[in-house]
Amino acid sequence: AQSVTQLDSQVPVFEEAPVELRCNYSSSVSVYLFWYVQYPNQGLQLLLKYLSGSTLVKGINGFEAEFNKSQTSFHLRKPSVHISDTAEYFCAVRAGGGADGLTFGKGTHLIIQP
Amino acid sequence: NAGVTQTPKFQVLKTGQSMTLQCAQDMNHEYMSWYRQDPGMGLRLIHYSVGAGITDQGEVPNGYNVSRSTTEDFPLRLLSAAPSQTSVYFCASRSDWYEQYFGPGTRLTVT
Numbered sequence: 001a002q003s004v005t006q007l008d009s010q011v012p013v014f015e016e017a018p019v020e021l022r023c024n025y026s027s028s029v030s031v032y033l034f035w036y037v038q039y040p041n042q043g044l045q046l047l048l049k050y051l052s053g054s055t056l057v058k059g060i061n062g063f064e065a066e067f068n069k070s071q072t073s074f075h076l077r078k079p080s081v082h083i084s085d086t087a088e089y090f091c092a093v094r095a096g097g098g099a100d101g102l103t104f105g106k107g108t109h110l111i112i113q114p
Numbered sequence: 115n116a117g118v119t120q121t122p123k124f125q126v127l128k129t130g131q132s133m134t135l136q137c138a139q140d141m142n143h144e145y146m147s148w149y150r151q152d153p154g155m156g157l158r159l160i161h162y163s164v165g166a167g168i169t170d171q172g173e174v175p176n177g178y179n180v181s182r183s184t185t186e187d188f189p190l191r192l193l194s195a196a197p198s199q200t201s202v203y204f205c206a207s208r209s210d211w212y213e214q215y216f217g218p219g220t221r222l223t224v225t
Contacts, residue, residue, distance in 0.1 A: 107154075
């Protein structure tokens with residue numbers, strides 16, 4: 001069965017500092033991995049995705065993630081955060097069992113402190 | 115393109131009432147799905163559809179029905195609402211490259 005573990009429910013970081021949001025997964029099917037961002041009272045927006053190929057994936061808003069098969073991880077990074085990055089971040093993997101859809105982690109709330 | 119639209123934005127129901135959450139997309143995507151979001155739980159897949167006339171269950175299907183008569187629309191029906199169905203509901207459609215596009219959500223409260 002597919003599962004996603006986001007190791008931190010909340011990450012406080014100072015503005016202009018680097019950040020890493022951690023994600024580990026388990027999957028019994030071909031691994032497709034995603035990071036989504038949710039701003040308050042809004043829907044989800046795709047930051048980046050890994051389907052195949054290069055393990056370093058660049059996304060929108062300066063975010064990037066690295067797929068590490070041996071460690072079953074897909075951590076999200078940004079070298080310098082801004083107040084506007086304050087949001088909930090979700091890691092997701094393609095659902096298994098023949099289902100079409102995603103299995104999500106529980107989310108990490110990124111809090112940017114001035 | 116409007117993308118994925120959902121109506122209503124907010125709804126309050128009494129236990130036992132029924133209602134339909136509407137979802138429509140204008141991107142001609144074959145694949146659509148419904149999720150619910152609860153605090154500290156992330157999003158969980160309720161039902162999905164791989165094309166008109168084809169639907170199947172996700173992780174948490176109990177208490178919900180779906181149908182897909184057209185490519186554009188994928189309504190979610192609650193036949194007899196329960197307080198445990200209080201949640202935020204998101205509809206999504208996806209491209210062939212597995213990019214899911216989410217609607218703005220419907221916040222449902224069941225009293």
